[in-house]
Structures are given as C-alpha cells and as structure tokens.
Amino acid sequence: MPRSLTYLERALAEGQSVVGSSSLGHDPVRERYPQWAHLPYVTSPDFDKALKQVTTVHDIDGIFTPNPVIWDYLHRTLLHTCPGVTLVNASPIDVEMAPYQTAMDFGKSVLAHPLELAASNAAKPAISTLEIASLFRHADSIPGMCDHEKIRALCEIFRHTPAGDIVEIGSWWGKSAFVLLRLAQCYETGKLLCIDPWSNEHLIQHEGKGLVDRVPVSADEALTVYLLNLLPYANGSVNFIRLPSVDAAIQYRKTPLVATPVFGKTEYSGRIAVLHIDGNHSYANAQADVASWCDLVMPGGWVIIDDYIWPYGDGPQRVGDELLSRWFKKIACSFVMGSALFIQIA
Ligand SMILES: C[S@@+](CC[C@H](N)C(=O)[O-])C[C@H]1O[C@@H](n2cnc3c(N)ncnc32)[C@H](O)[C@@H]1O
Numbered sequence: 001m002p003r004s005l006t007y008l009e010r011a012l013a014e015g016q017s018v019v020g021s022s023s024l025g026h027d028p029v030r031e032r033y034p035q036w037a038h039l040p041y042v043t044s045p046d047f048d049k050a051l052k053q054v055t056t057v058h059d060i061d062g063i064f065t066p067n068p069v070i071w072d073y074l075h076r077t078l079l080h081t082c083p084g085v086t087l088v089n090a091s092p093i094d095v096e097m098a099p100y101q102t103a104m105d106f107g108k109s110v111l112a113h114p115l116e117l118a119a120s121n122a123a124k125p126a127i128s129t130l131e132i133a134s135l136f137r138h139a140d141s142i143p144g145m146c147d148h149e150k151i152r153a154l155c156e157i158f159r160h161t162p163a164g165d166i167v168e169i170g171s172w173w174g175k176s177a178f179v180l181l182r183l184a185q186c187y188e189t190g191k192l193l194c195i196d197p198w199s200n201e202h203l204i205q206h207e208g209k210g211l212v213d214r215v216p217v218s219a220d221e222a223l224t225v226y227l228l229n230l231l232p233y234a235n236g237s238v239n240f241i242r243l244p245s246v247d248a249a250i251q252y253r254k255t256p257l258v259a260t261p262v263f264g265k266t267e268y269s270g271r272i273a274v275l276h277i278d279g280n281h282s283y284a285n286a287q288a289d290v291a292s293w294c295d296l297v298m299p300g301g302w303v304i305i306d307d308y309i310w311p312y313g314d315g316p317q318r319v320g321d322e323l324l325s326r327w328f329k330k331i332a333c334s335f336v337m338g339s340a341l342f343i344q345i346a
Contacts, residue, residue: 021036051082170279176276176278275302320343
C-alpha cells in the first residue's frame with residue numbers, strides 16, 4: 001500500500017531497520033525493502049505462529065500497517081501473540097477520517113459564529129455546513145497561503161457581495177483561487193478571473209532581508225499545479241490571464257472575453273464584485289495593483305489586500321492604509337482577519 005512506502009522512506013531516513021512483509025507470492029515492492037519476510041494471509045490458521053516467528057527472528061519491536069483490517073486484528077491480538085511488539089501507527093480509519101472531521105467542525109463553527117459585519121447590504125442565507133466543509137476539505141488539499149481565518153472571513157463576505165466578477169491578482173498554486181471560485185459558485189456571484197504572470201522574474205520583491213526572494217521555486221511548475229487544482233471545478237466559471245496585473249488590467253478593460261486552451265472561453269461582466277490582491281508585495285507593485293484595478297470594483301463590492309500584516313515587508317499595509325484614507329467617505333465596512341485587510345465599498 002502506498003502509505004507503507006511513505007513510512008518505509010521515513011523510517012530509513014531516520015536510520016531505522018525495516019523488514020517488509022506481505023502474503024503475496026511475488027510482491028512488486030519487495031525489492032524496495034532492505035529485508036523481507038513472507039507471511040501467510042491473516043485468515044490462515046498459521047498466521048499468529050508465523051508472525052511470532054518473524055518478529056523473533058528479526059528482533060522486531062514495532063509494526064506499521066495502513067491496512068484497516070490488519071491493523072484492527074493486530075490491535076486486538078498482538079499483546080497475546082507477540083508480547084513486547086506494538087503497533088507504531090494510529091488506527092488507519094481514524095487517520096483517514098480526521099481531515100473530514102476537521103472540515104465538518106469548521107463548517108459547523110462558521111455557521112455557529114457568524115461574523116457581525118457592518119456591511120452595506122443584507123446578508124444572503126448562508127450555505128450549508130456540508131458545502132462549507134467540502135470547500136474547506138478541498139482547499140486543505142491545495143498547498144498555498146490562505147489560512148483558515150481568511151477562509152472564514154471569505155465565507156462571510158460572499159453573503160454580502162453583489163453579483164459581478166471575482167478578480168484575483170496573484171494565484172500561484174490556486175489555493176485562494178479555489179476558495180473564491182467555490183464561494184462564487186455557491187452564492188452565484190459571478191466568474192473568477194485569475195491574474196498572474198507565473199514568471200520567476202516577477203517573484204522578486206526586494207522586501208525585508210530578501211528572505212522570500214531566496215526560496216527556490218518554479219513559476220512554470222506553479223502554473224501546472226494551479227491548473228491541476230482548478231480544472232475539476234472550472235465548469236466555464238474560471239479563467240486566467242498570464243500577465244502582470246497592470247498589463248492584465250489593460251486587457252480586461254478592453255474586452256470581457258478571456259480564452260485559454262485549458263479553460264476555453266469565458267465572458268466576464270467587466271464589473272468587479274470581489275478583488276483579491278495577493279500579487280508581488282513590494283510597495284511599488286502593490287500600489288500598481290490598486291491603481292490598475294480598484295476603480296473597477298462596484299458599489300457593495302470588496303477589495304481584499306492580502307498580507308496586510310506581513311513579517312517580511314510593509315508594502316501591502318502602506319497601500320491598504322492609503323486606500324482606507326482615500327476612500328474614507330465611501331467605505332461601508334473594513335476589518336483585518338487572517339492577516340488580510342477587507343474593505344467593502346458603500
Ligand atoms: C503569495 S503568491 C499568491 C498566493 C495565492 N493567492 C494563494 O492563496 O496561495 C503571489 C503571487 O503573485 C504573483 N505575482 C507577482 N507579480 C505579479 C504581478 N505583477 N501581477 C500579478 N501577479 C503577480 C506571483 O507569480 C505569485 O503567484
């Protein structure tokens with residue numbers, strides 16, 4: 001089972017001695033293990049005796065099995081058949097179920113503690129626990145930079161959002177894009193447009209000590225990962241422009257049509273209901289994002305400036321504060337959650 005091989009790699013990296021075992025006449029992964037022991041099927045009357053012999057001969061003190069049936073059997077019998085030998089992993093069923101349980105808890109808690117937003121429009125009825133939990137579960141399987149508090153805030157603001165386009169500046173592997181897409185589908189808000197050059201050159205931010213700039217990543221690979229993550233949910237309601245935000249804004253203002261080989265043709269409305277700014281965080285770039293896009297956000301719509309609180313630089317915060325003072329008279333509601341700044345236009 002694949003999880004056994006993951007365990008094998010970790011155990012070997014930690015310098016442990018590992019003996020592989022199964023009941024197949026020829027097990028295709030046998031060669032990957034430094035040592036091997038054949039065991040009869042667990043249903044065979046000889047199984048317990050054979051297991052005892054293998055653990056003695058190889059001086060085994062721990063057993064890993066991702067198979068729920070074998071794990072359960074050993075959990076009940078090991079103490080008697082092989083005293084001193086223990087199961088090293090928790091119940092495989094509990095391990096598999098834990099992320100689903102966490103997702104359901106998240107869904108319940110979002111509905112039990114709604115944010116009291118001073119938003120300018122009446123809230124739409126919330127989507128169900130199951131819908132929030134499934135959004136959370138799928139988002140959790142996508143790597144990236146969208147924490148749980150931010151997801152919670154996004155779940156809430158979509159209840160207070162008019163119909164229009166959802167535009168994201170900076171999508172990378174697609175984590176926040178997925179959350180925006182799913183909420184836009186659930187609340188029938190509109191289509192998602194992702195703007196990202198996916199180019200290593202545009203990752204340089206010259207912020208703080210340059211720590212972020214030093215992380216080795218591949219932008220081409222990031223685009224592939226983004227596509228892998230969004231393709232199953234696209235269904236005509238998402239597309240992307242592979243350009244820096246300033247150039248993409250020129251294209252978006254010229255035509256509401258975006259076409260890519262992967263997602264096909266998408267027609268946007270040209271009016272933005274939610275603008276999520278999470279691109280290059282240098283002050284100059286964040287300022288250019290705001291200047292190129294913010295006037296397209298419609299009344300009742302939202303601007304989100306991600307990493308408003310950011311340990312590596314203050315670009316997003318300076319830009320967010322400038323926007324707050326410039327728009328002071330037309331803001332319905334603003335707050336910081338999950339380190340992002342949320343602003344709703346009155
Ligand atoms: C922090 S990542 C985005 C993370 C993503 N929103 C998530 O939740 O996982 C920043 C992204 O901004 C993109 N970017 C950099 N310069 C940009 C620009 N001028 N316009 C649009 N996106 C840009 C980068 O390619 C990168 O994908």
